[in-house]
Amino acid sequence: MFENLKAQPADKILALMAQFREDPRSAKVDLGVGVYKNAEGVTPVMRAVKAAEQKIWETQESKSYVGLAGDPAYSDVMINLILGDTVARDKVAAAATPGGTGAVRQAFELIQSANPDARVFVSDPTWPNHISILNYLNIETVTYRYFDRETRGVDFDGMIADLKEAKPGDVVLLHGCCHNPTGANLNLTQWQAVVDVLLEKALIPMIDIAYQGFGDGLEEDAQGVRLVTSSVPETLIAASCSKNFGIYRERTGLLMAVAQDTNAQALNQQTLAFLNRQNYSFPPDHGARIVSTILNDDALRSDWAAELEDVRLGMLGLRQQLADELQRLTGSDRFGFIAQHRGMFSLLGTTPELVEKMRVDNGIYMVGDSRMNIAGLNAQTVPILAQAIVDAGV
Structure with missing residues (x-):
């Protein structure tokens, strides 16, 4: 039976993750995986989640x-x-x-x-x-x-x-x-x-x-x-x-x-x-x-909403920083759309060839369709990405 199974196409994002791990460059930037990360590159456990888990641990009487x-x-x-x-x-x-x-x-x-x-x-x-x-x-x-x-x-x-x-x-x-x-x-x-x-x-x-x-x-x-x-x-x-x-x-x-x-x-x-x-x-x-x-729980909900708002504003700040840096480097506002987009992702709208060029030349890892995870950036890596975009001629 098993010999009749067909090989499935490789997951492009998982393959990109493997390439990133094997890249020895210290200045590499991972913008591929669709997971929120803070400025330290960590996906944190939210305060309210920890508190809720503690409450569940103390009160839950069955795992049925x-x-x-x-x-x-x-x-x-x-x-x-x-x-x-x-x-x-x-x-x-x-x-x-x-x-x-x-x-x-x-x-x-x-x-x-x-x-x-x-x-x-x-x-x-x-x-x-x-x-x-x-x-x-x-x-x-x-x-x-x-x-x-x-x-x-x-x-x-x-x-x-x-x-x-x-x-x-x-x-x-x-x-x-x-x-x-x-x-x-x-x-x-x-x-x-x-x-x-x-x-x-x-x-x-x-x-x-x-x-x-x-x-x-x-x-x-x-x-x-x-x-x-x-x-x-x-x-x-x-x-x-x-x-x-x-x-x-x-x-x-x-x-x-x-x-x-x-x-x-x-x-x-x-x-x-x-x-x-x-x-x-x-x-x-x-x-x-x-x-x-x-x-x-009113207190937990309020704390969760406040931390979520910090996450949202942090991503908006990174978007604006990137758009401003690209405007400074190019003298053009053609990358203003990055600040107008919302959520974790933006699509640069460039070619797989230029995406690959940014990976090879600058250690910038994003999906081949040019989707980049804004939450993979921090204040220090924004200038690195902006320069790579300009150098690649995006």
């Missing part, structure tokens, strides 16, 4: 299974964090998942089960695992224009034109905030125009929100999601706590199915639990317990 959909308290706090009071709780079915990736996978499984003929429209570019999972499930994928390589902003006219080609029942995958890999985001007026197309064409939005709080703030980053979810009949939302709680290894995600028809909630909830049972049965609980402990 939770329900198939996870702890309801976790679903409740996450629904409130993302949707606020824009959607009534009895319209939302939710299930805990192993990370945001698990939520994305379960959402695609639900789509395939509910409408095998549905196509999924994804932005060009998008997070590569979106495409990988869709291909693995043999779900037809259609790309829509998103990133304008001239302005390094959103090609909104192209996006709308492409979405208008979708058929009723097709799914549109949207990034809730902090678009990965580009960093270019829709404004609220553009979100409303997307809603208009979704309604006009009877399309189903699926929103992947993995970076709430990393862009313009916790409430601001949720505005687009809330607008869509409160405006259309049905929405799928895949959420992750890896970044904004810093609990990457705990694999803490949530899948929501929102229906304006409250009669659909019971069936949707049953379906999410069924999908969990077929895949991994009971979801992991430790990360979910951390999140619900923090969000249900």
Whole structure:
């Protein structure tokens, strides 16, 4: 049997990590891995997370299974964090998942089960695992224009034109905030125009929100999601706590199915639990317990929000420093888009050849499509990156 297995393509980011580790240069800069790092290059455990874990350790009396959909308290706090009071709780079915990736996978499984003929429209570019999972499930994928390589902003006219080609029942995958890999985001007026197309064409939005709080703030980053979810009949939302709680290894995600028809909630909830049972049965609980402990404790929630805000402002400061340094070196504001992007990532919009040149000549490691992790920088490495960009002729 095993001889019939086919070799799978190597993961480009993992290969880049290996190259970085083997590079002997002391001034090398890792901008490839999509993990938040502080100025010392460490992914820290947040203060509120440590306090919540201590509280859990002191009070938890069992490690027995939770329900198939996870702890309801976790679903409740996450629904409130993302949707606020824009959607009534009895319209939302939710299930805990192993990370945001698990939520994305379960959402695609639900789509395939509910409408095998549905196509999924994804932005060009998008997070590569979106495409990988869709291909693995043999779900037809259609790309829509998103990133304008001239302005390094959103090609909104192209996006709308492409979405208008979708058929009723097709799914549109949207990034809730902090678009990965580009960093270019829709404004609220553009979100409303997307809603208009979704309604006009009877399309189903699926929103992947993995970076709430990393862009313009916790409430601001949720505005687009809330607008869509409160405006259309049905929405799928895949959420992750890896970044904004810093609990990457705990694999803490949530899948929501929102229906304006409250009669659909019971069936949707049953379906999410069924999908969990077929895949991994009971979801992991430790990360979910951390999140619900923090969000249900006023002091912990306040401390978590304050530390998250420090992280957000730190990344914005690095963006501005890099844009300013590039303007100083080039005498041009053509890199101003870096300061306008939001979240951990920006797409430089250059060629794989120039990305490779920066790696060879300057020890700058970023993904071949020129996605760079802003959180991989610090005040000392920003000038190194800026000089490498100029030297490469980006």
